[in-house]
Amino acid sequence: MRLVSIDMLKPDMKIARAVYNQGALVLPAGRTDVARYISNLRNMGIEYVYVEDNKSEGIEIPDAIAEKTRTSCKQILQNTIEQFSISDKLETKALEDCVTSVITEILNTPDIQVSLNDIASADEYTYTHSVSTMVYALMIARKLNYSEPKLAVLGMGTLLHDIGKMLIDREVMFKEGELTQKEYEYVKMHSLYGYQTLRRIASLPEQVRLIAYMHHERIDGSGYPQGLSGDELNQLIRIVSIADVYDALTTDRCYRKKWPANKAMDFLVERSGKEFDPVLVGLFTQQLAVYPNGSLVRLSNQYMGIVSKQNKSMPLRPFVRVIQDAKGNDIVPYEIDLMKELCVTITESELEISRNKPAISPDEL
Ligand SMILES: [Fe+2]
Ligand SMILES: [Fe+2]
Structure with missing residues (x-):
């Protein structure tokens, strides 16, 4: 499973967690052909959804409660x-x-x-x-x-x-x-x-x-x-x-x-x-994932990957499933453990990639 921006929805993705609006089910888990719901989701103020696809198969995103x-x-x-x-x-x-x-x-x-x-x-x-x-x-x-x-x-x-x-x-x-x-x-x-x-x-x-x-x-x-x-x-x-x-x-x-x-x-x-x-x-x-499972990251060698597992003792160095080479070509996914590959680091996380820097927020209300 992974979290993707609705702009990045692809035909091979299916909804992994149901989407609700005002208590009503909008998109049930398992729904495919999700690209046609993009404008609906955007109108509801929903910018991200959890999906399942080949690249993220087997990645679990733990939550503190069910x-x-x-x-x-x-x-x-x-x-x-x-x-x-x-x-x-x-x-x-x-x-x-x-x-x-x-x-x-x-x-x-x-x-x-x-x-x-x-x-x-x-x-x-x-x-x-x-x-x-x-x-x-x-x-x-x-x-x-x-x-x-x-x-x-x-x-x-x-x-x-x-x-x-x-x-x-x-x-x-x-x-x-x-x-x-x-x-x-x-x-x-x-x-x-x-x-x-x-x-x-x-x-x-x-x-x-x-x-x-x-x-x-x-x-x-x-x-x-x-x-x-x-x-x-x-x-x-x-x-x-x-x-x-x-x-x-x-x-x-x-x-x-x-x-x-x-x-x-x-x-x-x-x-x-x-x-x-x-x-x-x-x-x-200490209880939060710095780079949460399922999020897209860019590595220092310019490859892209999805965070697949945490290393508890080194939150900045999780396991990453590499899915794209430095030129942006899809590759056969493989897993690396950043705790072992010490010359590779994460340089950017998902939201920075999809929209560059986050806006500075006013003090939160
Ligand atoms: Fe609040
Ligand atoms: Fe408040």
Whole structure:
């Protein structure tokens, strides 16, 4: 299996993971002849899909939780929030069950380097983002040996961290292109709106509400809404801020394309010790694949290949299945282990190849 830009879809590829839009199945797994869906996918804001083809046969892309769990959590979150906006009652039971099932899976998943890359249409972004951010946050927390009740608070807080966006005008929320300063200030209100919304639900722990309120704070005081710093931000908030930014950067948005995993990790590492807690950034990045399985890479000898397996001790040197020579000709694929071929390195990752440099993002909302 591999992840390809929809511009690179070829007739011999078949969909490896189903594509959904607003809970509805758009492209089932196994569908061939996918090129004719390109414009549909693009209209939904989907730029990448997982495919199976001869070149990527046998390559597995590990996820921290099962696809079924992820899809059902997203659906439960969406239904719960839509129901809440009509009835003003938040059915927390279904959300609690979904948090519990994710915690159980994460605690039982072997410690491997994962790449999530869930595919989200623009309309579903907030739900997909909330579930992925929860998974990332719980991955960090499992390294801290949190008790299950503490993981449950973190999970629920992360799942609801952007609930305030529901009160932001759709036109501004999904605006293509850069926000004006005024619009940006308005969107920032989502953390306060989130807190106020969650205060209406008496059964929620205060810490869940505080995650919604403070997830954009940074330990050097550069965040919002209050510009809190240092010890004013507890560990749960610090975890969510890292998970939130990483997921936002690695997902397509209406105003920019997603960043490759290695760039998003560099972003966190560069800011660790300033905006982000360095210990937590370390615990997080050690669990992520720098060059995820299934991604296309260019090697220093100009050959192209697909990452096929990770080398845990050397994340920058995975196994690569070489598929193209330096002149761009397809070749009979063969596998190399970059931990053994020390004179070859990865020079570019997929997204850089398909569209050159990623755009610089505004601070993630
Ligand atoms: Fe946010
Ligand atoms: Fe967020």
